[in-house]
Amino acid sequence: MASHHPVASAEIAVDSRKLGVWVFLASEVIFFASLIVSYLVLHNRVTSGPTAHEALTLTIPTINTMILLTSSVAMVLALAHLRDGNRRASIAWLLTTAWLGICFLILKAVEYSQHLHEGLTPSVNVFGSAYYTVTGFHAAHVAVGVIWILSVALGLRRRLSPQNDVLVETVGLYWHFVDLVWVAIFMVVYLLR
Amino acid sequence: MASSAVALPRVYEERGLLSWLTTVDHKRIGILYILGAGFFALIGGLEALFIRTQLAVPNNQVLVGEAYNQVLTMHGTTMVFLVVMPVLAGLGNYVVPLMIGARDMAYPRLNAFGVWMFLLGGLFLNLSFLLGGAPDAGWFGYAPLTAKTFSKGTGIDFWILGLQLLGISSITSSINFVSTILLLRAPGLTLNRLPLFAWTTLVTAFLILFAMPSISAALFLLFLDRHLGTHFFNPAAGGDPLLWQHLFWFFGHPEVYIMILPAMGIVSEVLPVFSRKPLFGYTAVAYSSVAIGFIGFTVWAHHMFAVGLPDVVNAFFSAASMLVAVPTAIKVFNWIATIWGGAVRYRTPFLFAAAFVALFVIGGLSGLFLAAVPVDWQVTDTYFVVAHFHYTLFGGSMFAIVAGIYYWFPKITGRFLDERLGRLHFALQFIGFNLTFFPMHFLGLMGMPRRIYTYAPGLGWESLNLLATIGAFILALGFVVFFANIARSLVAGERAPDDPWDGHTLEWLTSSPPPPYNFARIPVVHSRRPAWDRKYTGNPHARPVAEIAGENDRQEGEDAPEKPIHLPAPSIWPLVIAAGLTVFALGLVTHWLFIPIGILLFAVGLARWATQPLFPEAASHS
Amino acid sequence: MARIRGAARGWARWGAVGLLIPGVWLTGCAAQSPSILAPVSPKGRAEAELFWFIFLITAGVFVLVETLLLYAVLRFRARDPHTVPPQIHGNNALEISWTTATALGLAVIFAMTWRTMAATSAPPADAMPVKVTGHQWWWEFEYPTLGITTANELVIPVGRPVRLTVTSADVIHSFWVPQLGGKMDAIPGRENTLWLQADVEGVYHGQCAELCGVSHANMRLRVRVVSDADFQRWVEAQRAPAAQPVEPLAQQGYQVFMSKACVGCHTINGTPAQGKVGPNLTHVGSRTTIAAGLLENTPENLARWLDNPPAIKPGSLMPRLGLTPEEIQALVAYLSSLK
Structure with missing residues (x-):
């Protein structure tokens, strides 16, 4: 199948699916930029209820940052092993990546429940609105990534081969992007609080 | 024209409803886009006539208050998202792969998904009329008028979700255009030889990719404000209505170029062909498109000069907006220089393309008044603005689109559109258009704000409004002639040869209509006008040589053994996924039961899409 | 060919006349319309002058471009459908000249724009403050220094600058009285400043210029410009408590x-x-x-x-x-x- 997929004949030689994911991610940059800018504009305009400084702690987000960065390494290893022809190892690393993504989501849920317990809800004030929206959209992207990784690692595992590494490479691109977005959120939302 | 050395591919079923519902052929998808846009144009046009009827005389009672605001909002939303954008996507879909010598778009199934998403999204948006009232806050949906406090019904929700669905369609089709144009060009077709319509489609795709996410984010925030009680646009709780405007116009202004650039591309194809000359200043025209694209992202706040931004900010956006006039002027001068010294044939496509230049100039010049901040303080939100953007988007985009349809109709159908009806259509549209929109400049200067459903007598606005209304009906008559021409020509139009206009670009090298695989052999390109150069040798006076297109299409490099052609298999799953998203959206606005149904359709569709091979034939070989 | 040239010249002449007519006619219509080209305030005049300045330049460009276009279309019509004209691909000198000319023209327009902005943006220091609040669908006018609150009719003394603080109680509106100068949006949660000064006594039509809901069209206002003496009388009357009903x-x-x-x-x-x-x-x-x-x-x-x-x-x-x-x-x- 891969060999029939359109590959450039002109100046640009890149698998069309890879280019498609790149282009899509470029578009996603603007989406998250819009959300983050909205957060920056609004988060200090709290009229009542907890502020960013009061509500946010660093423990869970720091662990979560470690988790996602580790997961990116796992994703790199998954691709490397596939290219070496070691499909089993590749799948194992893919599953590791997905598992780390799930850990991130569980910790994020724990963090949310702490916030809710302390009275920070999306509707309590404008910081709450912006905070839940930015981190929520990121978490949704992590969830989509986990599903995508699992479907590649389990659903499409027979198709994985060094010649068809694009299946892993594309989901890898996405996963690294979601990581980078988290790093940006970590800095803007947590470190600059 | 198929050469015997080539093994022609298996062609999938081409008849019946199912073949259309499952098609992944870029040409059929292009036709679906165009037909869909034509259908929505009827609705949007009727809405325009209602608006003009209400405004014909002061204190009229045809369409009052709420109803007027709904029709007004849907007219704008429809024309932008359901007519101009999709018809350009449709022409792009049909023509660009042919122009660049590709067999299809880069992602045929994603392409099918894009058209279904557009059609279903458009129906979803219009469904609001039947389910409790259409959106009524203008096409730009300024907060906090769109907040739950001020818009209690579901109209705004239909608008939010409808635009999200249409946004998904635009994003996917743009990814497809980028990959197709960058990766699937015929051998020798460098970017420096790319036809202008492909160039502008490429730039437009990037504009959509970078502009659409901004409104998509804004729409999400608005939806959360309305349904989760967040405060993004709620000033009472620290939210900011201006945030909406910034996010909207960061999308909204590039959107204007999204609608005009491909139209400029069409004109840049039509004028040279009917002047029998190459496009004057190809490089200047191509790069000015890129420049317009870039500058287009730095001008958004010129829609916001009256919101109270600091003078320095206003001045920056004023300067940037004026800067756009430079690449635009470059194009206009190059178009005129293209006609200059040519052998001009007054066929209908040329008439519309030349009128495009004439009218777009007016829209561009009136734009300068709006870029000059102090004048804008006076004329913004008046009928002057309505006149301005109709000159760019109707006099501009729509005239070019009509030119494109007359131009490519013979390629698409194998028949000409009738020339006499075409001229009648042109006369009616040109006169009707100017009669409708030219007086609006004066109305704006005379103090008539836009978006008002009524006005008092005695302000000097009566006669011009009546004139505009008469013009609107003449304009509508023009479109009746147009649709009649299409209907008649489909059945009984004069048969068109493969290369009816003595064309310049690759699409004229294949048959009319083209076979599903477009070209039996992919042509090799040596210049910017591959089709022309096969007919006329490269000597400076360009004497014609004997060969006709097709007979001489095997040039150097084309004798290499071809790989077997495989056509992508039809698939129903793009439609299922699009339906899933639409049903899901419906569930969010109406009954929750639709939500699980939508999710189920989406999940099943996605799973089946992912596991169904694109080229089953090829897969079974390997 | 001469015939066509003559026709093109004729068209150009008609084009010029066609541009003059609306100009003259607009000025004539100003009598009954709240026209931006019939200003009665310093700011409105500055804006109208900038309008006419840009109009002059754009009208010139309009005539030039449309004449060239029309000439090219008429002059170069093919008599023989098989003619192949000389194949000219472009001309760098031409490209550079029209790019430069356009850029220069725009630079001039921008300079004038900036000048007008600088000259009109700051309200004079002695301006009388008035708070304007847009409501769905009426206007509230508060004179904080005079202790007066009224609606839909702004009364101001002739020749005296007024500083308006514009805001909204609900959705976005836009305050606009064309003959007194440009509009200013009334945005909830924000206070925008706009100043105006009317040099001629009279009643001036204004209305909301931002779609603000069902009755946007019905959100009109009047500015009554009165003499100083009349203004003083009006102020005194307004400051008095409400009249006790007698009948x-x-x-x-x-x-x-x-x-x-x-x-x-x-x-x-x-x-x-x-x-x-x-x-x-x-x-x-x-x-x-x-x-x-x-x-x-x-x-x-x-x-x-x-x-x-x-x-x-x-x-x-x-x-x-x-x-x-x-x-x-x-x-x-x-x-x-x-x-």
Whole structure:
């Protein structure tokens, strides 16, 4: 199948699916930029209820940052092993990546429940609105990534081969992007609080 | 024209409803886009006539208050998202792969998904009329008028979700255009030889990719404000209505170029062909498109000069907006220089393309008044603005689109559109258009704000409004002639040869209509006008040589053994996924039961899409 | 060929005439229209001058470009469909010259724009402050230094600068009186500044310029520019507490007003009515119009309005109160007495 997929004949030689994911991610940059800018504009305009400084702690987000960065390494290893022809190892690393993504989501849920317990809800004030929206959209992207990784690692595992590494490479691109977005959120939302 | 050395591919079923519902052929998808846009144009046009009827005389009672605001909002939303954008996507879909010598778009199934998403999204948006009232806050949906406090019904929700669905369609089709144009060009077709319509489609795709996410984010925030009680646009709780405007116009202004650039591309194809000359200043025209694209992202706040931004900010956006006039002027001068010294044939496509230049100039010049901040303080939100953007988007985009349809109709159908009806259509549209929109400049200067459903007598606005209304009906008559021409020509139009206009670009090298695989052999390109150069040798006076297109299409490099052609298999799953998203959206606005149904359709569709091979034939070989 | 050239020249001439006609006609129409080209304020004049300056340049460009286009289309029509003209691909000198010319023209327009902005943006220091609040669908005017609150009719003294602080109580509106200068958006949660000064006494039409809901079209206002002496008289009258009803019918109307829903939304200074939702009615009888400038302030119109407000202003927040004809007559008598 891969060999029939359109590959450039002109100046640009890149698998069309890879280019498609790149282009899509470029578009996603603007989406998250819009959300983050909205957060920056609004988060200090709290009229009542907890502020960013009061509500946010660093423990869970720091662990979560470690988790996602580790997961990116796992994703790199998954691709490397596939290219070496070691499909089993590749799948194992893919599953590791997905598992780390799930850990991130569980910790994020724990963090949310702490916030809710302390009275920070999306509707309590404008910081709450912006905070839940930015981190929520990121978490949704992590969830989509986990599903995508699992479907590649389990659903499409027979198709994985060094010649068809694009299946892993594309989901890898996405996963690294979601990581980078988290790093940006970590800095803007947590470190600059 | 198929050469015997080539093994022609298996062609999938081409008849019946199912073949259309499952098609992944870029040409059929292009036709679906165009037909869909034509259908929505009827609705949007009727809405325009209602608006003009209400405004014909002061204190009229045809369409009052709420109803007027709904029709007004849907007219704008429809024309932008359901007519101009999709018809350009449709022409792009049909023509660009042919122009660049590709067999299809880069992602045929994603392409099918894009058209279904557009059609279903458009129906979803219009469904609001039947389910409790259409959106009524203008096409730009300024907060906090769109907040739950001020818009209690579901109209705004239909608008939010409808635009999200249409946004998904635009994003996917743009990814497809980028990959197709960058990766699937015929051998020798460098970017420096790319036809202008492909160039502008490429730039437009990037504009959509970078502009659409901004409104998509804004729409999400608005939806959360309305349904989760967040405060993004709620000033009472620290939210900011201006945030909406910034996010909207960061999308909204590039959107204007999204609608005009491909139209400029069409004109840049039509004028040279009917002047029998190459496009004057190809490089200047191509790069000015890129420049317009870039500058287009730095001008958004010129829609916001009256919101109270600091003078320095206003001045920056004023300067940037004026800067756009430079690449635009470059194009206009190059178009005129293209006609200059040519052998001009007054066929209908040329008439519309030349009128495009004439009218777009007016829209561009009136734009300068709006870029000059102090004048804008006076004329913004008046009928002057309505006149301005109709000159760019109707006099501009729509005239070019009509030119494109007359131009490519013979390629698409194998028949000409009738020339006499075409001229009648042109006369009616040109006169009707100017009669409708030219007086609006004066109305704006005379103090008539836009978006008002009524006005008092005695302000000097009566006669011009009546004139505009008469013009609107003449304009509508023009479109009746147009649709009649299409209907008649489909059945009984004069048969068109493969290369009816003595064309310049690759699409004229294949048959009319083209076979599903477009070209039996992919042509090799040596210049910017591959089709022309096969007919006329490269000597400076360009004497014609004997060969006709097709007979001489095997040039150097084309004798290499071809790989077997495989056509992508039809698939129903793009439609299922699009339906899933639409049903899901419906569930969010109406009954929750639709939500699980939508999710189920989406999940099943996605799973089946992912596991169904694109080229089953090829897969079974390997 | 000469014939075609002649035709092109003729067209050009008609084009020039066609441009002049609207110019002359516009100035003529200004008499009855709230035209931006008939300004009566320094700011409005500066804006109109900039308009005419840009008009001059763009009209020149318009004539030039359309003439070239028309000439090219008419002159180069192919007589023989098989002609192949010389294949010219471009000309760098031409490209550079029209790019430069356009850029220079724009630079001039921008310089003039900047000059006008700098000259008109800051209000004079001695300007009289007025707070303008947009409501769905009426205007509230507060004179903080004078202690006056009124609605839909802004009264200002001739020749004196006024600094407007523009905001909104609900959605975005836009304050605009074309002959007095550009508009300013009224945005909830924000206070924008706009200044104006009228040099000629008279009544100037204005209205909301931002779509603000069902009755956006019905959100009109008037600026009454009066002499200094008249302004002083008006101020004194407005600062006085509401007139006590004298006539029996007006007294009855007072009772109706105070016992019905009216008090919940309207203020009449010196009475128990202190509602803040609708316009202040302390001196409603002194206004020339009612219902945000939709109707002249006559007893008949007032009665019509009181009977069924949404019929006159769709979506009006003032509902149909189900008043009896007798109650309406009494209310009309009372409200009309509030000079």
